Amino acid sequence: SWLAPGEAANAVVRVAGSQAVDVNVVAHQVIDSRTEFEETLTGDGLGSVADQVSFPLAALPSSEAGTVVLPLGIQDPAALRDPARLQLSRTGIYPIELELRDAEGNALAEFVLPLVVVAPGPAGTPTVGEKLRVAWVWPLVADPAILPDGKPDAEVVAELQAAGRLGVQADALAGAPDIPVTLAPGPETLEAWTGLARQDESLAPSLASVQAALGTNQVLSGPYVPINIPSLIAGGFGAEVGAELARGNETLGSLLGTRLDPRTALPGPTDAASFVALRDGNVDRLIVDGDALVPMDSRLTPAQPVALELQGRVATAVVSDPGLGAPLTADLSPALRAQQFLAGLAMVALEQPNVVRGVAVVNPRGWEAPAPLLDAALAGLRGHPLLDPVVVDQWLDQVPPATGDDGAPVVRELEPYAPPAPPVTPATFLDAAGRLGGLRSLIGSGDLRIARGDKALRIALSSAWVGGAGRLRAQAELGVIDQSIDEVLSRIRVPVGSTVTLTARKGKIPVTFLNETDRTIRVKVTLESDKLFFPDGAEREVELPPRNTTVGFTVESRASGTFPLVLTVTSVDEELVIQSTRVRVRSTFVSGVGVFLTVGAALFLAMWWLLHFRRRRRHAPDAAT
Structure with a gap:
């Protein structure tokens, strides 16, 4: 990644076609600014030639079919002139133009390689007074790994394999334990990785690698699944942001066996509302994408912590530089991408070589990097004379905050941000959350179905769900x-259409419940009738152990006859209706007033018949004469 005068390195160059006869190596003048550096990467603004050498292709060794090994050497000022070496004695970034030429000297193909030359200081002193602190942040996040049907997502599992996207990154990190980086693992990703590795042995090596990397680097806490905080707040899910962060912190702490400091966050898209929410959640150090801030006019790369201040809340911002990370995703060979990445960092280091400064680079979400790129970039940071890799905490401790000409802290502003709509509506989400609460009151919080439901609520809000297909996945x-609710409710039964006879004014109606679940449940029973009274109340909470349970409910009738009684069984919080059944209550009880009236009526009829009979006998003789 860098050379000192007198040193050399090999560049493997792929040669296509048969017309090329030699390779011309042209070193252009040292670059003086980052703007110039970025232009030269595309072959523009190369400037004047500092030196050049040429090599016949036939004289160069080959590493594999279609390639040649090109020696790139820097002339030692104290040695005799070597025509195969470039005379570059000044510390700086030199654009090296590599050209394939035909027999007539015409360029057939070319590309630019930024070469970092570092000349030692006088008497062997360091080249720069202060190395550039580099905080490299690695999000290790996949989409939720378990499908709604409980099966692993094959695409995510492939990412976790040793040869997969995250497996390759984990292996590279484990192979460079001496290079400090900051890791931002997805809690759900790491949880699923750990669980799936118990069932699939092919995931064990990659899991061991990521665990090793997590054990030697700073780990950032984060939401349980990737979320867009501005989207959730604007969509009416502000309260759920804290729940996502809390579950993420708890999950990571449990998996890693340690308590994580949640005050430093990599929140993703950020706006004013999300900043306030994070700050109110005790997050006071944010890693923010530089493109999310209002640009500032400066000829130098911003390379110090800045302040964010909104609505009376202040936080420290580590501003990641997307431009420095751009080579990592470029459509180039892994070796050239790594060289451009390291050279860009060196360019910033040389802007103010004697001032304590630092930059942050955040790998993009979904980054699929080949192993040679990762190995070369990490190896290039090892022992670099201009760069000092550190974790974010060290970066903040070592690099002083940016200040203005008046000595006051530099305050940056957030750019306006229009968040997308959340993947579900608040009404749909709250209905599901309420129904889960009903299930919790029914079977208790310790049931695995409750844990599965809580996880579903968190996953449903993931920013991974985009477009129509994403909304369907969230649903x-x-x-x-x-x-889960249907599974439980289908195992609870109450008799339907039974008839109960009361022979007294007050009595108990026996109701038999059948609980075919594997645990004791708690329900609420509500009684309703226009003709019956309930001395013990019309509502009652009942505990139902597995199998049959008969419970007596006291009722009172004030008349005889047959009356309907509606019996409704719900969860204790009444969110879930388990069953509603109608019972016929037949009362044969006759009240004291009824008996008195009946006896009185009988006596009245008896007297009436007696008087009537005597009256007829008195008039009978008269009729005979």
Whole structure:
């Protein structure tokens, strides 16, 4: 990644076609600014030639078919002139133009390699007074790994394999334990990785690598699944942001066996509302994308912590530089990408070589980097004379905050941000959350179905769900809750259409419940009738152990006859209706007033018949004469 005068390195160059006869190596003048550096990467603004050498292709060794090994050497000022070496004695970044030429000297193909030359200081002193602190942040995050049907997502599992996207990154990190980086693992990703590795041995090596890397580097806490905080707040899910962060912190702490400091966050897209929410959640150090801030006019790369201040809340911002990370995703060979990445960092280091400064680079989400790129970039940071890799905490401790001409802290402003709509509506989400609460009151918080439902709520809000297909996936996650509810409710039964006879004014109606679940549940029973009274109240909470349970409910009738009684069984919080059934109550009880009236009526009829009979006998003789 860098050379000192007198040193040399090999560049492997792929040669296509048969017309090329030699390689011309042209060193242009040292670059003086980052703007010039970025232009030269595309072959523009190369400037005048400092030196050049040429090599016949036939004389160069080959490492594999179609390639040649090109020696790039720097002339030692104290040695005799070597025509195969470039005379570059000044510390700086030199654009090296590599040209394939035909027999007539015409360029057939060319590309630019930024070469970092570092000349030692007088009497062997360091080249720069202060190395550039480099905080390299690695998000290790995949989409949620478990599908709503409980099966692993094959695409995510492939990313976790040793040869997969995250497996390759984990292996590279484990192979460079001496290079400090900052890791931002997705809690759900790491949780699934750990769980799946118990079932699939092919995931064990990559899991061991990521665990090794997590054990030697700073680990940032974060939400349980990737979320867009501005989107959730604007969509009415502000309260859920804290729940996502809390679950993420708890999950990582449990997996790593340590308590994580949640005050430093990599929040992703940030706006005013999300900043306030994070700050109110005790997050006071944010890693913010430089493109999310209002640009500032400066000829130098911003390379110090700045302040963010909104609505009376202040936080320290570590501003990541997307331009410095751009080579990592360029459509170039892994070796050239690594060289451009390291040279860009060196360019910033040389802007103010005697001032304590630092930059942050955050790998993009979904980054799929080949192993040679990662190995070369990490190896290039090892022992670099201009760069000092550190974790974010060290970066903040060592690099002083940016100040203005008046000595006051530099305050940056957030750019306006229009967040996308959340993947589900608040009404849909709250309905699912309420139904899960009903299930929790029914079977208790310790049941695995409750844990699965809580996880579904968190996953449903993930920013991974984009577009129509994403909304369907979010709905399917919430559907997991209804599946658990249906499973439980289908195993609870109450007799339907029974008839109960009361022979007294007050009595107990026996109701038999059948609980075919594997645990004791708690329900609420509500009684309703226009003709019956309930001395012990119309509502009652009942505990139902597995199998049959008969419970007596006291009722009172004030008349005889047959009356309907509606018996409704719900969860204790009444979110879930388990069953509503109608019972017929037949009362044969006759009250004291009824008996008195009946006896009185009988006596009245008896007297009436007696008087009537005597009256007829008195008039009978008269009729005979």
